[in-house]
Amino acid sequence: MGSERRIRVGAVPVGGGAPVAVQSMTCTRTGDAEATLAQVRELVTAGCEIVRVSLPTAEEAPAFARLVREAPARAGAGEDRPRVPIIADIHYDWRLALAAVEAGAAGVRINPGTMAEHHVREIVRAAADARVPAAPGEPDAPVAIRIGVNAGSLPRDLRGRAATDAPGALVEAALRWAERFEEWDFTDYKLSVKSSSVPDTIAAYRLLAQKTCAPLHVGVTEAGTVRSGTVKSAVGIGALLADGIGDTLRASLTGDPVEEVRVAWQILAALGLRRRGPDVISCPTCGRTEVDIVRLAEDVERRLGTDPALAGRVITVAVMGCRVNGPEEARHADFGIAAGTGEGVLFDHGERVETLPEGQLVDALLALIRARA
Numbered sequence: 111m112g113s114e115r116r117i118r119v120g121a122v123p124v125g126g127g128a129p130v131a132v133q134s135m136t137c138t139r140t141g142d143a144e145a146t147l148a149q150v151r152e153l154v155t156a157g158c159e160i161v162r163v164s165l166p167t168a169e170e171a172p173a174f175a176r177l178v179r180e181a182p183a184r185a186g187a188g189e190d191r192p193r194v195p196i197i198a199d200i201h202y203d204w205r206l207a208l209a210a211v212e213a214g215a216a217g218v219r220i221n222p223g224t225m226a227e228h229h230v231r232e233i234v235r236a237a238a239d240a241r242v243p244a245a246p247g248e249p250d251a252p253v254a255i256r257i258g259v260n261a262g263s264l265p266r267d268l269r270g271r272a273a274t275d276a277p278g279a280l281v282e283a284a285l286r287w288a289e290r291f292e293e294w295d296f297t298d299y300k301l302s303v304k305s306s307s308v309p310d311t312i313a314a315y316r317l318l319a320q321k322t323c324a325p326l327h328v329g330v331t332e333a334g335t336v337r338s339g340t341v342k343s344a345v346g347i348g349a350l351l352a353d354g355i356g357d358t359l360r361a362s363l364t365g366d367p368v369e370e371v372r373v374a375w376q377i378l379a380a381l382g383l384r385r386r387g388p389d390v391i392s393c394p395t396c397g398r399t400e401v402d403i404v405r406l407a408e409d410v411e412r413r414l415g416t417d418p419a420l421a422g423r424v425i426t427v428a429v430m431g432c433r434v435n436g437p438e439e440a441r442h443a444d445f446g447i448a449a450g451t452g453e454g455v456l457f458d459h460g461e462r463v464e465t466l467p468e469g470q471l472v473d474a475l476l477a478l479i480r481a482r483a
């Protein structure tokens with residue numbers, strides 16, 4: 111799975127067989143350190159493992175430095191959990207990348223096509239010389255760089271090709287920069303060739319994966335609102351991950367970035383790659399449904415997802431609508447409800463626990479799961 115080469119983004123290994131890492135990006139004004147820190151905390155609680163923050167002006171550099179210093183520890187167990195790595199998102203102004211490195215960023219994302227080559231060289235030099243704290247017991251890492259190319263900033267000689275072969279042009283542009291980085295003896299980089307077209311994204315990453323051993327950050331850019339962006343991300347990122355392509359991902363959505371993290375984890379879980387948090391299985395409903403199963407399933411999913419004691423637990427919970435298939439499915443989950451007429455049976459690892467009125471089922475299910483925590 112993934113690339114041959116492993117790099118580190120702060121404490122998070124990327125590529126070389128490491129688990130596919132979940133990323134998202136804040137949407138607050140970076141200069142508002144309080145608001146951005148609050149959002150970083152929300153993202154981390156939801157399971158975000160690498161947080162990207164835009165650094166659009168030098169005025170926001172002090173706030174960015176504070177974010178790096180005060181970033182919360184990564185989610186999980188243990189006292190000595192390292193801080194979540196913060197990546198600076200930089201466009202055009204190479205000096206901002208230097209400011210981000212200076213501030214302690216674990217990584218910078220640049221689109222080198224928007225900068226002069228000698229300025230990119232300066233960023234690479236600064237990243238190579240810097241050291242970012244890694245996980246306990248691991249050596250500190252240089253600042254990782256993402257080479258993120260896009261169709262809007264291709265070199266002049268590739269623009270014509272992009273009209274008929276966008277994936278080929280994106281990959282060629284990314285590989286040219288990768289070659290430069292290798293010439294400069296810098297290998298702590300990852301590549302991305304995102305497009306807003308799902309077929310182009312899939313084609314570009316498939317081509318790129320054949321030509322590099324560097325880690326790949328995968329995603330569909332400008333994917334859209336929560337519903338359409340989720341579908342595009344699931345199809346595009348899902349197809350790539352199913353092929354074994356991708357070392358870190360972002361599900362880009364126009365909406366709350368916490369949703370991006372949830373969607374990313376759902377994509378990983380659907381492919382059986384990683385699990386985090388409860389997986390709710392619910393029946394599609396049909397004419398046999400005897401209770402309000404839509405409300406029941408939504409209630410269970412919402413309450414499991416927002417209960418701090420349960421949100422990170424890897425459990426399967428079935429919410430089924432009738433006596434025909436319900437009990438069997440509910441039995442195979444860790445916990446389950448199989449509804450009947452105005453009531454339902456609660457299951458705990460295949461064992462019937464009790465029959466309760468419909469209105470008491472969700473509370474009882476949550477209490478049961480908490481009691482087993």
Ligand code: SF4
Nearest residue numbers: 393395396399431432
């Ligand atoms: S579990 Fe029962 S109610 Fe739900 S879809 Fe299947 S048959 Fe219909």
